[in-house]
Amino acid sequence: MRIGVIGAGAVGTTVAALLAAAGHEVHVAARRATAETIAADGLHLDGAFGRHAVAVAADERLPPGLDLALCATQAHDAAAALAANADALVATSVVALQNGLGGVDTAARVLGGRRDVHGALVLFAATGTAAGRAVATARGPVFVGAGSGWASPASRRVATILASALPARAVDRFTGAQWAKLLVNHVNALPAITGSSVQAVSRDPGLVRVLARSLREAVLVAERQRVRITGLGPLRQVDVHALGHRPFDDAVDVARRLGHAFGPVPNPASTLQAIRRGRRTEIDELNGRVATLAAHHGIDAPVERTLTRLVHEVERSGRFLAPGAVVAAVSA
Numbered sequence: 001m002r003i004g005v006i007g008a009g010a011v012g013t014t015v016a017a018l019l020a021a022a023g024h025e026v027h028v029a030a031r032r033a034t035a036e037t038i039a040a041d042g043l044h045l046d047g048a049f050g051r052h053a054v055a056v057a058a059d060e061r062l063p064p065g066l067d068l069a070l071c072a073t074q075a076h077d078a079a080a081a082l083a084a085n086a087d088a089l090v091a092t093s094v095v096a097l098q099n100g101l102g103g104v105d106t107a108a109r110v111l112g113g114r115r116d117v118h119g120a121l122v123l124f125a126a127t128g129t130a131a132g133r134a135v136a137t138a139r140g141p142v143f144v145g146a147g148s149g150w151a152s153p154a155s156r157r158v159a160t161i162l163a164s165a166l167p168a169r170a171v172d173r174f175t176g177a178q179w180a181k182l183l184v185n186h187v188n189a190l191p192a193i194t195g196s197s198v199q200a201v202s203r204d205p206g207l208v209r210v211l212a213r214s215l216r217e218a219v220l221v222a223e224r225q226r227v228r229i230t231g232l233g234p235l236r237q238v239d240v241h242a243l244g245h246r247p248f249d250d251a252v253d254v255a256r257r258l259g260h261a262f263g264p265v266p267n268p269a270s271t272l273q274a275i276r277r278g279r280r281t282e283i284d285e286l287n288g289r290v291a292t293l294a295a296h297h298g299i300d301a302p303v304e305r306t307l308t309r310l311v312h313e314v315e316r317s318g319r320f321l322a323p324g325a326v327v328a329a330v331s332a
């Protein structure tokens, strides 16, 4: 298959390298300097999916005539990246890999309301190390779907193509699964604020309770949105229930397990990686999105609000906070 990947960061490099290693003809669209490096040196992936060095085509734009295109930019770059490639994608199935709730809608809107647009919920963890280079710090599947019903034949086809290269499958009730991924991504904020890993946060008795409180707020907001969150990857349906409704210590247990679901290799998660590279984070699409929805429903979500504010403060200052300062800020 001829497959395009827009964005050669942590996720784009991982997926593109695995697709190329599985024998697909892969075209990468990246910023000019990155595209030149990849065209000359190929893609290099190490870690949980093995070591791969593969040659791929790379340019600032994708060529026309692709069977499938994956958008692997950060959420706030997706609209511009897809618009820049829209002419090449008129007859191509498109998959949005962004975290948060808006990936599929953004892609469909930018591509003129097209129906062959799918979302992918990525549950592996990857860290970008240089242009066209990434390390997968934890394995995990990719779930493909769209909308609130059964997975369509088109989503199943996309999942089958991806499954030729990495663990991937179609998922029903994508909207509920996307909320489950949003809950999983609650592990992102505290490493970004403290400069530590997801696993280190889960081991810290104060921070893991903050994580559990933020998760509890998110579950209550989802319920007010009338979303039924499905189990996904490390987060089972019973865990979602525990986060919202069981005694708080049960929610803390779920939060702790979520952090350890990423294995022994320290996972900074994508939000801390953005901060380390001096890039804008996606926090407004994660905890910030929950805080906004909470306000819309007249619910108080003080932990979601505070975590969003603290990530923005670290984005601006570049100074991480000690765990005790975070616990104090959330409890103030």
Ligand SMILES: NC(=O)C1=CN([C@@H]2O[C@H](COP(=O)(O)OP(=O)(O)OC[C@H]3O[C@@H](n4cnc5c(N)ncnc54)[C@H](OP(=O)(O)O)[C@@H]3O)[C@@H](O)[C@H]2O)C=CC1
Residues within 6 Å of the ligand: 006, 007, 008, 009, 010, 011, 012, 029, 030, 031, 060, 072, 073, 074, 075, 077, 080, 081, 082, 084, 097, 098, 099, 122, 123, 124, 125, 126, 127, 128, 269, 270, 273, 279, 282
């Ligand atoms: N990292 C992870 O483990 C996971 C990440 N995700 C999600 O996947 C998405 C991508 O994350 P991640 O790979 O970590 O992010 P990165 O920032 O590492 O990669 C995004 C890449 O897209 C590039 N880009 C932005 N705009 C364009 C454009 N117009 N044309 C070409 N390239 C462009 C960026 O370049 P530049 O930096 O120069 O702007 C960057 O190299 C995010 O939504 C993230 O939340 C999901 C699961 C796991």
Ligand SMILES: CC(C)(CO)C(=O)C(=O)O
Residues within 6 Å of the ligand: 099, 122, 123, 124, 125, 126, 184, 185, 187, 188, 267, 268, 269, 270, 271
């Ligand atoms: C799955 C997880 C948490 C992997 O780190 C991720 O989505 C991210 O880093 O944004």
